[in-house]
Amino acid sequence: xxxxxxxxxxxxxxxxxxxxxxxxxxxxxxxxxxxxxxxxxxxxxxxxxxxxxxxxxxxxxxxxxxxxxxxxxxxxxxxxxxxxxxxxxxxxxxxxxxxxxxxxxxxxxxxxxxxxxxxxxxxxxxxxxxxxxxxxxxxxxxxxxxxxxxxxxxxxxxxxxxxx
Amino acid sequence: xxxxxxxxxxxxxxxxxxxxxxxxxxxxxxxxxxxxxxxxxxxxxxxxxxxxxxxxxxxxxxxxxxxxxxxxxxxxxxxxxxxxxxxxxxxxxxxxxxxxxxxxxxxxxxxxxxxxxxxxxxxxxxxxxxxxxxxxxxxxxxxxxxxxxxxxxxxxxxxxxxxx
DNA sequence: TTGGAAAGTCAACAAGGCTGACATAAATTC
DNA sequence: GAATTTATGTCAGCCTTGTTGACTTTCCAA
Numbered sequence: 508x509x510x511x512x513x514x515x516x517x518x519x520x521x522x523x524x525x526x527x528x529x530x531x532x533x534x535x536x537x538x539x540x541x542x543x544x545x546x547x548x549x550x551x552x553x554x555x556x557x558x559x560x561x562x563x564x565x566x567x568x569x570x571x572x573x574x575x576x577x578x579x580x581x582x583x584x585x586x587x588x589x590x591x592x593x594x595x596x597x598x599x600x601x602x603x604x605x606x607x608x609x610x611x612x613x614x615x616x617x618x619x620x621x622x623x624x625x626x627x628x629x630x631x632x633x634x635x636x637x638x639x640x641x642x643x644x645x646x647x648x649x650x651x652x653x654x655x656x657x658x659x660x661x662x663x664x665x666x667x668x669x670x671x
Numbered sequence: 672x673x674x675x676x677x678x679x680x681x682x683x684x685x686x687x688x689x690x691x692x693x694x695x696x697x698x699x700x701x702x703x704x705x706x707x708x709x710x711x712x713x714x715x716x717x718x719x720x721x722x723x724x725x726x727x728x729x730x731x732x733x734x735x736x737x738x739x740x741x742x743x744x745x746x747x748x749x750x751x752x753x754x755x756x757x758x759x760x761x762x763x764x765x766x767x768x769x770x771x772x773x774x775x776x777x778x779x780x781x782x783x784x785x786x787x788x789x790x791x792x793x794x795x796x797x798x799x800x801x802x803x804x805x806x807x808x809x810x811x812x813x814x815x816x817x818x819x820x821x822x823x824x825x826x827x828x829x830x831x832x833x834x835x
Numbered sequence: 836t837t838g839g840a841a842a843g844t845c846a847a848c849a850a851g852g853c854t855g856a857c858a859t860a861a862a863t864t865c
Numbered sequence: 866g867a868a869t870t871t872a873t874g875t876c877a878g879c880c881t882t883g884t885t886g887a888c889t890t891t892c893c894a895a
Contacts, residue, residue: 525797529703537820538821630689655797
C-alpha cells in the first residue's frame with residue numbers, strides 16, 4: 508500500500524477521500540429515508556411524524572420537552588405533528604403523576620402498528636446493507652457516525668444505546 | 672466472542688443493532704449538515720443551494736438535467752435555487768456548443784469561494800470523525816453507506832467516485 | 836402567594852419540496 | 866419542410882415542516 512505524503516498512512520484523510528465520504532452520506536441518507544417515506548405519504552404523514560413515532564416507541568412515556576431536546580425542533584413545530592398523531596389515534600397522552608405539568612407520550616395500538624410498519628421497512632434496508640458489508644464494516648460504520656455527531660447528540664444517542 | 676442464535680456470528684443483524692444503526696444515521700446526519708448550515712443561513716441560502724453548488728463544483732459544465740437526476744428534485748424546485756445562485760453571481764451558465772438546448776453550469780470565482788467555505792466546514796468535521804475512528808472504520812463506513820443507497824444512486828455515486 | 840417552568844395555542848412567515856400548464860428554442864425524425 | 870421530441874424556463878398554487886413572537890393555562894416550589 509502506498510503511504511501518505513507524511514509517510515504515516517493518512518491517505519484516508521485526503522480532501523478527495525473526505526469528499527467521497529460526504530457524497531456517500533448524501534446518497535445513503537436518501538436511501539435510508541426512501542422506504543418509510545413511501546409508507547408515510549400514503550397516510551398524509553411526513554418524516555416529522557416518523558421521527559416522533561420512532562422516539563416515542565423507543566422511550567415510552569417520554570415527555571414533550573424530552574422529545575424537543577432529542578428532535579431539536581421548536582415546540583410549535585413538534586406540537587403540530589403531535590396534534591395530528593394524537594387526533595388520529597396513534598399517540599396517547601398522559602398527564603404526569605409526579606409533575607402534572609408534564610405530558611407523557613405513548614403509542615396506542617394503532618401507533619405501534621404504524622411504528623412497526625415504518626421500522627420494518629427501514630430495518631430491511633439497513634439489514635441488507637449490514638449483511639452486504641459484514642460485521643467488521645458495520646463496526647466501522649457505527650464508529651464514524653458516532654464521531655460525526657454533535658457532542659450533545661452523542662449523549663442522547665448513548666442514552667438510547669445503553670438501554671432505556 | 673458470543674455467537675448469534677443461529678450460531679453464525681450474526682449478532683450484528685439483530686433488530687436492536689439495526690435500530691442503533693438507524694439512530695446513528697439520524698443523529699450523525701444532523702451533525703453532518705450543521706456546520707455548512709450555519710454558513711448558509713448568514714447568506715439566506717439553504718441546503719438546496721449547498722447541494723447545487725457542491726455538484727456543480729464536482730462536475731463543472733454539468734447540465735441542468737444532469738443535476739436534476741443527481742439531486743432527484745423537480746426542475747421547478749431546482750430552477751428556483753439555480754435562479755438565485757445565478758442572479759447573485761455564484762453560478763455562470765453557458766449555452767451548449769454541441770447541443771444548444773443544454774445549459775452548462777459553472778461556478779464563478781465567487782461561487783468557488785462559497786463552495787470552498789462550505790466544504791471546508793463539512794470536511795473539517797468529517798476529517799475529525801475519520802481521524803477519531805481510523806482507516807479501517809472509514810472503510811467499513813463507506814461500505815455500509817454504499818450498500819444503503821438505491822441502485823440508481825449507487826451508479827451516480829460511482830461515477831463521481833471513479834473520477835470526473 | 837407569587838415567580839417561573841412546562842405545556843399548549845394562535846398567527847404569520849419562509850424554505851423548499853410538489854403538480855400542472857404553458858412557452859420557447861433546438862434537435863431529431865419522418 | 867413539417868411534425869415531434871427534448872431541454873429548459875417560468876407561472877401559479879399547494880403542502881410540510883421549520884421558524885419567531887405573543888399569550889394563556891396549569892401547577893410546582895420557594
